[in-house]
Amino acid sequence: MVVGAVFALVIVGMALFAGGLAPHPPDEQNFDLIEAKPGAHALFGTDRFGRDVLSRVIYGARISLYVAVTSIALAMLVGGALGLTAGYAGGLWDNAINRVMDIFFSIPGLLLAVGVAAMRGPGVNSAVVAITIVYTPLFARVMRGPVLAEREKEYIEAVRALGAGRLVVAIKHLLPNVLSPFVVQGTVAFSQAILIEASLSYLGLSAQPPTPSWGNMLNEGRTYLETAPWISVFPGVAIMTAVLAFNLIGDGLRDILDPNA
């Protein structure tokens, strides 16, 4: 988990301070250094326009993290609210919410994301919407289960007997006691969101060139695989490192917060 946290900090730092860290602006073209091998002039080499691959990888962290943070935050908010409502209100609410969530569970996640993004048209916001739609049902389910178990406990009955309203009981008393698996799931989903964003970018459905994203850099690099493989190698390493870092944090958090899982 510590290793994961260190890597994650480096990646977040890259995204936040890209301007200061990157040796060149991401779209600066240098026609004297076209498809230059990694070396002293350009640590990760340059691409077909002479753009510095290292700088683009650093700036690419912004898109990945922005999409992952926004989509997972939205999915946790909406999914959490739906799961809490379904679990606590029960009855018709539970039934209706579950039925709708089942619809989203009926298609494989990645296909759902690709389908939604393709229908909306390429763009960063499409990726955010797509990933939010994929993860909302999951968070609803992760929230609902523990809420169902918790609402039957005596302390909830006691608070209700003291006259607390349903909303107060749900948010103030119930929610804090069911958050652990939810947060663990959030970290795991975050790493997967980075992976899905990269896939969408690779398919040309997220950030559009010349804005650098790890996925679209890989897509661009595909054509120059034989002459300039470094264009494809480094963004891939960046994606893998980011996903690995958040997976490690997720695993560590699970051991601490949710040891029974």
Added chain:
Amino acid sequence: MVRLYSMALTLLGLSLLVFLMLRLVPGTVVEQMIGADAIVSPAMVAELKRFFGLDQPWWRQYGLWVAGLTHGDLGTSWRTGKPVVALILERLPVTMELTALAVACAMVLGIPAGILSATRRDRAIDNITRVGTLLGLSIPVFWQGTMLILFFSIYLRWMPPVVWVDFFTDPRRNLTIMLLPALCLGTASAANIARTTRACMLDVLRSEYIRTAAAKGLTDRVVILKHALKNALIPIVTVAGLQMGILLGGTVVVEEVFTLPGIGRLVLWAIYQRDYPLTQSTILFIAVMFMTINLAVDVLYGYLDPRIRYSA
């Protein structure tokens, strides 16, 4: 029975959702066909819309499509003029084969790795396997694909054939084409299966009957493979089955990277072309496949372990 009823209801909901989502997107097949710069009279546009039934109210279009579905008619593709069923059946074998091979790769790699990791807990091989599984879960499929192509083509001077051949025409050539995509698609699943195998084996190896088996003098090999693995297999098979459903989604990316003519690429193409009948029916078809796989896994789970038979 309840499960089947619920599946039908979910499919009906999905059909409405996909139908409405497609129509909320700006641009129809008519605009796609005409192109942005073409000068076409409004009468011509109206005629084209009438031809595709787009002049009808949405509920009527939906009703006609669903009515067709209940008779097994998935409609006709607007861009190719072919029946959607024919297009799906043409590409189904590619996706099915890719998914099946990926699950096979995942099991062949994942189960032995998990067993090795569990039986040599906290030793070097266990640590290597655990790091390997984490990497396997983190590697993007398309990047792995690109790197494998790079490795094979540049360093080994070997390229898999580009033109796709089906299994029955030339099995050897077909498998040569499918090996790399299946390996890429199956990597994350292999990692998942290895993790599950390790956890289940550790659980089983702690139980008393394993101690008894070892105490009566059986070799490690017999204890592990015959006594422990047999009982640990139930959750492993379940995870492998569920992975099959997940992999079905992953095929859309792998088919794109390796340019395989499967269903995933068909959907993507249909969405880009605003080919409503083809998009709607293919997505619904994939959902049926996905739900059937998950249902089959549940039934198999109950069959393998009678303690957890599905009650509803």
